[in-house]
Amino acid sequence: xxxxxxxxxxxxxxxxxxxxxxxxxxxxxxxxxxxxxxxxxxxxxxxxxxxxxxxxxxxxxxxxxxxxxxxxxxxxxxxxxxxxxxxxxxxxxxxxxxxxxxxxxxxxxxxxxxxxxxxxxxxxxxxxxxxxxxxxxxxxxxxxxxxxxxxxxxxxxxxxxxxxxxxxxxxxxxxxxxxxxxxxxxxxxxxxxxxxxxxxxxxxxxxxxxxxxx
Amino acid sequence: xxxxxxxxxxxxxxxxxxxxxxxxxxxxxxxxxxxxxxxxxxxxxxxxxxxxxxxxxxxxxxxxxxxxxxxxxxxxxxxxxxxxxxxxxxxxxxxxxxxxxxxxxxxxxxxxxxxxxxxxxxxxxxxxxxxxxxxxxxxxxxxxxxxxxxxxxxxxxxxxxxxxxxxxxxxxxxxxxxxxxxxxxxxxxxxxxxxxxxxxxxxxxxxxxxxxxx
DNA sequence: ACCTGAACACCGTTCAAGT
DNA sequence: ACCTGAACACCGTTCAAGT
Numbered sequence: 001x002x003x004x005x006x007x008x009x010x011x012x013x014x015x016x017x018x019x020x021x022x023x024x025x026x027x028x029x030x031x032x033x034x035x036x037x038x039x040x041x042x043x044x045x046x047x048x049x050x051x052x053x054x055x056x057x058x059x060x061x062x063x064x065x066x067x068x069x070x071x072x073x074x075x076x077x078x079x080x081x082x083x084x085x086x087x088x089x090x091x092x093x094x095x096x097x098x099x100x101x102x103x104x105x106x107x108x109x110x111x112x113x114x115x116x117x118x119x120x121x122x123x124x125x126x127x128x129x130x131x132x133x134x135x136x137x138x139x140x141x142x143x144x145x146x147x148x149x150x151x152x153x154x155x156x157x158x159x160x161x162x163x164x165x166x167x168x169x170x171x172x173x174x175x176x177x178x179x180x181x182x183x184x185x186x187x188x189x190x191x192x193x194x195x196x197x198x199x200x201x202x203x204x205x206x207x208x209x210x211x212x213x214x
Numbered sequence: 215x216x217x218x219x220x221x222x223x224x225x226x227x228x229x230x231x232x233x234x235x236x237x238x239x240x241x242x243x244x245x246x247x248x249x250x251x252x253x254x255x256x257x258x259x260x261x262x263x264x265x266x267x268x269x270x271x272x273x274x275x276x277x278x279x280x281x282x283x284x285x286x287x288x289x290x291x292x293x294x295x296x297x298x299x300x301x302x303x304x305x306x307x308x309x310x311x312x313x314x315x316x317x318x319x320x321x322x323x324x325x326x327x328x329x330x331x332x333x334x335x336x337x338x339x340x341x342x343x344x345x346x347x348x349x350x351x352x353x354x355x356x357x358x359x360x361x362x363x364x365x366x367x368x369x370x371x372x373x374x375x376x377x378x379x380x381x382x383x384x385x386x387x388x389x390x391x392x393x394x395x396x397x398x399x400x401x402x403x404x405x406x407x408x409x410x411x412x413x414x415x416x417x418x419x420x421x422x423x424x425x426x427x428x
Numbered sequence: 429a430c431c432t433g434a435a436c437a438c439c440g441t442t443c444a445a446g447t
Numbered sequence: 448a449c450c451t452g453a454a455c456a457c458c459g460t461t462c463a464a465g466t
Contacts, residue, residue: 102319118394137403138417147366180333186349190354200358204417261450268440269440
């Protein structure tokens with residue numbers, strides 16, 4: 001009985017990236033190791049190096065895989081609504097794939113696919129009458145708020161986070177923390193949720209609208 | 215000649231945390247290893263475990279060390295100015311110690327020292343006439359924008375980042391990226407700097423002021 | 429020629445050997 | 448009793464052995 005080679009896996013960089021994204025979604029950024037991605041695909045670790053230029057290159061492919069999930073709205077219609085749709089979609093994709101947050105911490109994402117979000121935002125704002133400068137500054141602010149919210153204000157378990165927040169705020173010494181104690185319930189409400197995200201988004205869009213009409 | 219024990223280092227958790235923060239500022243979050251912190255202090259790796267409850271506990275101490283550097287403004291006077299001072303100070307400390315950004319990604323920072331910033335912000339907004347709800351939601355937005363800017367919009371090398379941005383924007387295919395190409399210079403200006411940070415901060419403060427007076 | 433296992437230089441931490 | 452080196456189970460990647 002001649003030992004046959006295992007059936008060809010037909011590996012591609014994209015298949016490896018998809019498997020790695022699955023590992024990251026399931027077990028977190030730390031779990032993205034060449035050994036585990038290999039195991040996920042049922043191939044020996046070193047085989048990956050035939051398709052992917054090392055771990056750093058694999059990480060880039062993972063981000064691109066997540067960026068491809070962003071569904072862009074049209075540029076037509078009310079500029080505030082369109083921008084809200086765009087930024088809510090970015091937040092949704094980041095919540096689905098938190099590895100995108102972790103990766104963006106190390107360096108900007110400047111692939112053509114990622115820059116399509118910027119192109120759309122500037123188009124929307126340009127049609128709404130914003131100057132190039134106001135559009136660039138305004139969208140940058142919206143973008144950084146959205147990433148900030150996704151990274152630091154969007155916990156995996158919303159209800160448990162709110163409960164924990166209320167407990168901490170209520171157990172502080174009343175003499176030194178009167179305001180936090182008094183607002184324990186209101187603070188807890190801000191710790192997660194669409195409502196808080198859109199509250200901040202609307203603040204920014206309101207202010208942008210006001211600068212345009214003044 | 216009797217072998218003497220090395221002079222006592224008089225280690226404390228705080229001294230270890232300070233050395234680790236120094237390592238992190240110099241070589242980044244990845245460089246915080248028990249072996250390197252030990253080397254920084256001139257003690258064997260395992261000696262650290264006598265003063266610090268493992269690496270996770272050391273990381274907590276490092277964050278506390280950075281939080282202690284935050285200098286709080288008073289609550290008196292113009293609420294917008296005071297909030298701006300507070301958030302600019304938070305941004306400055308995060309720029310000085312980026313390890314704080316990386317740590318906050320994993321979990322909220324809820325020590326008493328850290329919560330003093332929240333207490334101050336709520337006090338300022340309360341005195342300015344904001345409801346507890348509006349104060350909590352508003353400060354949360356300002357806080358997440360500030361962390362978002364520090365994490366994703368405040369590169370180490372501002373000028374080089376702006377130059378790189380201009381190059382990328384200008385080398386995109388004009389057919390698919392007309393708006394980005396046209397605004398290459400304006401986009402580059404938003405990639406770093408106090409001006410861009412304060413632009414977004416002012417947008418938020420303007421919008422908050424508007425909600426109060428309407 | 430191609431594929432991939434062993435080996436190297438790291439990591440945090442356990443545990444036992446040394447004083 | 449205290450201090451700390453060796454060892455274990457990880458990691459990314461080089462390199463050479465195997466087909």
